Amino acid sequence: GNSVTQMEGPVTLSEEAFLTINCTYTATGYPSLFWYVQYPGEGLQLLLKATKADDKGSNKGFEATYRKETTSFHLEKGSVQVSDSAVYFCALMDSSYKLIFGSGTRLLVRP
Amino acid sequence: NAGVTQTPKFQVLKTGQSMTLQCAQDMNHEYMSWYRQDPGMGLRLIHYSVGAGITDQGEVPNGYNVSRSTTEDFPLRLLSAAPSQTSVYFCASNPNLSTYGYTFGSGTRLTVV
Numbered sequence: 001g002n003s004v005t006q007m008e009g010p011v012t013l014s015e016e017a018f019l020t021i022n023c024t025y026t027a028t029g030y031p032s033l034f035w036y037v038q039y040p041g042e043g044l045q046l047l048l049k050a051t052k053a054d055d056k057g058s059n060k061g062f063e064a065t066y067r068k069e070t071t072s073f074h075l076e077k078g079s080v081q082v083s084d085s086a087v088y089f090c091a092l093m094d095s096s097y098k099l100i101f102g103s104g105t106r107l108l109v110r111p
Numbered sequence: 112n113a114g115v116t117q118t119p120k121f122q123v124l125k126t127g128q129s130m131t132l133q134c135a136q137d138m139n140h141e142y143m144s145w146y147r148q149d150p151g152m153g154l155r156l157i158h159y160s161v162g163a164g165i166t167d168q169g170e171v172p173n174g175y176n177v178s179r180s181t182t183e184d185f186p187l188r189l190l191s192a193a194p195s196q197t198s199v200y201f202c203a204s205n206p207n208l209s210t211y212g213y214t215f216g217s218g219t220r221l222t223v224v
Binding site: 031032034036042043044045046049051089093097098099100101102103104 | 142144146151152153154155156159161169201203205207209210212213214215216217218
């Protein structure tokens with residue numbers, strides 16, 4: 001079946017460090033891929049998306065590229081800020097329009 | 112434009128009690144879903160609906176009922192609450208577009224004692 005695997009956290013970085021959060025997926029066909037962010041005490045917000053192979057999604061300095069050959073959608077940011085501290089979820093949308101999530105990765109950014 | 116509205120935000124139930132978590136969206140989205148979020152397990156799909164009058168089970172449906180009488184509303188009912196249902200519940204909606212993603216509500220934190 002369809003599934004999403006994320007690197008376990010927490011990921012702890014100093015401000016201005018480079019961020020990578022790994023995400024790989026298993027799916028039939030070519031699902032749309034998403035990154036969601038959850039700030040403390042809040043719901044999930046869509047961060048970025050990619051809907052076909054080689055697409056690059058980007059938002060607020062975050063980027064992720066849809067890699068069909070490695071079935072990956074890694075999240076990157078060149079210089080993190082304290083305000084980026086949150087939980088990040090990778091997800092795919094299956095052919096029935098259901099979102100399937102990874103387990104989430106907590107990011108802590110220290111000043 | 113309120114998006115997806117969930118009520119209540121917090122609830123404490125005793126084992127065996129029943130209750131309904133409310134979810135409403137004002138975006139005319141056809142697809143609506145209920146998820147539960149537990150530590151270390153991400154979000155798991157409970158039930159979903161592809162339109163008024165149509166519902167189906169997700170990954171963890173036991174102990175929950177849903178109905179979809181209107182496009183706007185998608186309530187989640189706990190028939191007889193159990194401590195294992197202590198969780199944060201999220202409602203989400205999608206306009207029947209695989210490229211759009213889902214819009215989430217702010218969640219209901221439920222504790223069953």
